[in-house]
Amino acid sequence: MKKSWISVAIALCCGLSVQAQQHSEQNHSKYVWPADAAVKQKLGQWQDIKFGLLMHWGTYSQWGIVESWSLCPEDEGWCVRRGPHAGNWYEYKNAYEKLQTTFNPVRFNPERWAQAAQQAGMKYMIFTTKHHDGFCMFDSKLTDYKITGTKSPFASNPRSNVTKEILQTFRQQGFMVGTYFSKPDWHTEYYWWPYFPPKDRNVSYDPKKYPENWQKFSDFTYNQIQELMTGYGKVDILWLDGGWVRPASTIDSTVSWQRTIPYSQDINMAKIAGMARQHQPGLLVVDRTVSGEFENYVTPEQQIPDHYMPIPWETCLTMGDSWSYIPKENFKPARKLVQTLVDIVAKNGNLLLNVAPGPDGEWHEEAYQRLTEIGAWMTVNGESVYNTRPVAPYRQGQWAFTANDRATYASYLPKDDESHLSATIELPLSPANAKTQISLLGVKQPLKWKKAGDKTIVTVTETARQQLANQPVWVFKVSK
Template sequence: MSEQDSERQDIEQAKAGPLTPADFAQYPEYSALKKNWHWFQNQKIGVLLHWGLYTVPGMVESWQLSDEDTWARGNKPFRPNMRQLKRDYWGLATQFVPDHYDPDAWARLFKEAGIRYAILTTKHHDGFTLYDTALSDFKVTNPDYPAAHLQQPDLFGRFTTAMRAAGVMPGAYYSKADWHYPDYWRHDGLPKGRHADYLPSEDPQRWQRFVDFVHQQLLEISGNYGPLGMLWLDAGWVGNQREPLDFDPLMAQIRKLQPEMLIVDRTIGGRYEEYVTPERQVPDPDHLPTMPWESNIPLTHDWGYVPHGQYKSIETVIATILRVVSLGGNIVLGVGPKVDGTIAPPYRKLLRQLGAWLQLNGQGIYGTRGVQPSLFKRAAQLGWFVTEDAGHYYLFPQMTVPPRQLDLKRFDFPEAISGAALLGRTQASLPLAPTGCLGLPGGLRQQLYPGIVCVKATAGTPEASN
């Protein structure tokens, strides 16, 4: 499923040739990376939370600030001209009041939904930080802003504590661009594109100040908030040859602070893109990423909260998860909290529906791996998704009404099947004939993507657990 469209131009494409995990063997962090990759690929489902000043008016993240990104303003710009738009946008910091923010409630919701990791924006391209940085006054804890007067104004700090307490691994999103910082964009009223408003090679001292700023903020995030699952770096145009960030010495320091954290310098390629992040798409089975990967799929059209958003159906969400996991990837679902810190009812409904489905079928998702592309395509032709682990294959029907008989030999599994059962609380065994035909109960037709566990002949007897 692809969500890319011609309207949005914030979707970044990979900019470097494919690497494989073996290419990292030359680096001293390789042993830790193998452990971290294994953990990551077992988690399968995360959320990515875009939250910031843009939620005050309910507009598409902070992209309207960039003069060149006309797509973000469309027919409904935040203000009629860019000078007024920027002035009023920066002023939204005085209206950002998350007075109903309850990260413990978020954590309970995510746990109920079967979410294994949650990534929160520490800073989007607009430069406003949701944590207490010492490098800028444009932050949620600035005493001139109303959010600073909350009992615990460091929103990211509260988030990380709540997530870990609930058993959900927290991660940090950070935009390497900063359109508020004067060594990236001058506050001179002139038009600005998404890049720095000068060539760093022509003013290296100014650029070095910005590099130092980015380094120190990333050290704050990595050093002040306990263990993190991933540092998810956005704004892939920063860090390339035009805008180099000199990450080698920085990342060595960060790895000492966070030895179990994955660094995701997305779309850049190379040593610091430790997994890849196809955005609004699921890769084609004939062109799968060669690195561990995670599809980024918002639950609406937008990443941040937009009133009257078009939410996906639970059928679409589960089908997308099944396709991603069958191909060997993770999925991170985009959720946009409202300005007051609450998560809108349609998001909550979708997440709880997902959790109910995973309560029955999670064994076929968590800890599994994708099947070979040939098996994926063969199963798809038969109308099924397939995942596997060391001892089992897991089948999920793509069709609304599964058949009463399923000929397992048509899948041409590499291993023989010794038995089968329904996933879920009943652990009901299914009749498997010597011919390889599996009997499916009629009640399966009333369920949403019901999972079937098929036991590989070397794995013993069929069982289903949650």
Template sequence: MTKTTYKTIISCRTLLLVMILVYSTLPSFAQKDNIHQRSTTYQWPEDPLVLEKLDQWQDLKFGIIIHWGLYAVPGIIESWQLCSEDWISRPDSLDYPAYKEWYWGLKEEFAPHQFNPEIWAQTAQDAGMKYLIFTTKHHDGFAMFDTDESDFKITAGPFSDHPKADVSKHIFEAFRQKDFMIGAYYSKPDWHSEDYWWPKYATPNRNNNYDLRKYPERWNSFKQFTHNQINELMSGYGEVDILWLDGGWVRPLNTVNEEVLSWGAPIPEWSQDIDIPTIAAKAREKQPGLLIVDRTVHGPYENYQTPERSIPDDKLDHPWESCIPLGNNWGHVPDDKMKEPEEIIHMLIEIVAKGGSMVLGIGPKPDGTIGERELIRLNEIGAWMKGNGAALYATRPATHYRDGETFFTQNKNGDINAITRLEKSKALPSHITWTGNEPEIGSSVKVLATGEQLKWVKKDGKVLVRLPPSFRKKHAAAPAISMSYRPA
């Protein structure tokens, strides 16, 4: 290859990168049609070890989900530009085969030499988080672990000689050292696998692109590939608490009911069954009590539900988790619009009061660092959680869980926590009122963040907690106030 030809190729790749970066910031690029809904039915697990771990997980309440992969290099929506559905945007000047070739080639550019998982773990702990979900592989098929099943992986590129090249192993260990529960996100679909997207055919949507009834040997090969990769994660990466399976359209056809059809995702005529019962049994041989979250596939392997970018309207009496990204995208996108700490705290309060947990999405940059805007928000969230986390951790929903902007949780000793959401733009009121969940007569209400004791009275059938002027001045900028008391 001549120097001139080489320079031309580099120039074309640079131009394409610029185009992708521009497109990644357009409003039409916002994720909307790849959102996983929440199943409306739930089946409790029967394994006592799973039930025990599920109860432990329900105590944690606040976790982090980290999307990090090839998509971080150009800063685009994670994986989805590879998918040909009408909500996806790609540069008009680039045909689909050329786009795929460019995307697969990002493997040779992903070298996150500032990667330091210990900093990530400390940042998450300081934010008040208690469990981790890390994307070991997203839909694009790029493995963030040292799989033997494919060379399309972080350990077979320019980062391969780094001492922490097997990033999943080092991330899990760093968070494990901080006493986090460890969750391995794994995408059931794999768009890089020729046994899922066969190059013989076009790729019209997210599903596998051939009739597997006609080519069962190809699908069986994909199933074995999937089983082998999950076995690697369950065998060689230390204690794993959660296997978080994404890509709910890869499912047995008999689980596609009217509810699933109403979500509007494309559904093929055949069953994309990868035999989750066998996966679960083998995984739990290595990881007893493992929680399996086969998202939206209701039944014994959806150990908790995962409404995405949403909060259920009412309290739920079974385990669930709202998946909320800090930005609009799950992965790193430059200049992505970020949610403010107050919004995240307000959502977390409502989620926990309704019986759920929140996992907050963060996308590290391609160099392996967490962005400054994310760090600022996580620090503010952590400052509030430090004083108020006791109102959320290890709690369960109160029978009467909400009155206006005051939400209630209950400790295992029976104490009630009243958490009132506030608006920074408004001055604190002289009192906070609610109905129901009355404190014990003659007792005071304790402010969790400071230990202050507040007086209360019952007036016109309502509890009225007085906030003296000195208190209102001290807490003027608080996004919420948490109070604890013994109920009557």
């Protein structure tokens, strides 16, 4: 990967899965700042709120398997098929698509999700309206392969249009809301044309050789996005996945996965974005990994840049090991998740944390527990996260730095064996003057300090040390 002042080496977070590795490498030096004033305003608002919820949900949750990828005929670890039909791709695809006939999430309760996300301090939400398998979690008029379709038992439920219910519920709780939408669609004949069996994740025919088919697919994509932009209330973000669907001119040969794209797959993003913003002024468009004017922020997946990036970006990360529901999930500790958020914010990013609903329409109870624990920390320390911007030195050792108009925040990320703050802390900041106040968020009384060159020696009282024991991050507030 090429390096420049905004093209960084991406460091893997510990415990991250390898799914969807098409997003592991990307040159961000081609980032284009939006020119539209309404988009600029929305982008600034999004950068202020820092913390969001992503939900992958579809028929695949019934089998407790990876989302969509088991349909993909590639010899990759995340595409492995399992079960009685695994030995025959055609039988497997048929059985997979019949999941529509039994998918019945009767415990669907978006109010509980929104309440839990709000208590955790999340401020925006992205929902998978359609993943690569083509199954629509919204009431598309262009296909019957949908949760509201005639073959779907949940269609008779008054809340069967789950996308509409979810967006409305979160919007009512003050969230910015976004629609995840997969550009590739492995169900429609316009993408995986049955005449040519698919060889991989890409379109199964050459669009240049069969332009009529490709035009039908482009129209299908445009019309489904138009449905989402016109029938679901205010939408803040259009989050497009499947970066191999892109014009040949945007393929970066220095990025390994992009070298495997065999055809130009141009769906006319200018037309799509223009239509979407006509209905949703100021809409953020995130055409993932396709650098240019339709990628308003970049989205490293399961990864965190190793240092500050001066462009808008968001790490999308799973709370457990999987994007989709699995019966036994290995959730990251709340301590790790809080430290991850603090690390990301100090590098100028947002954290989009994925929680996957199950086939019955509920989350694992442990996911609620994690969000409660995160929320307890955010209630006390949220001012160091929201409406801040990173300040130099951004990340230094165990320290992370943010600021607003009133204060600078120095956040200390303890190691696993550090349960209490030391009685004396060497703060790697120099106070502006002798009247500067230094305090610990969560403790009312200011702390005593003295200047030592370009650093500050802070004395932490025993009362404060005990009061803030076992916190995932300790935040020092240096008032301006």
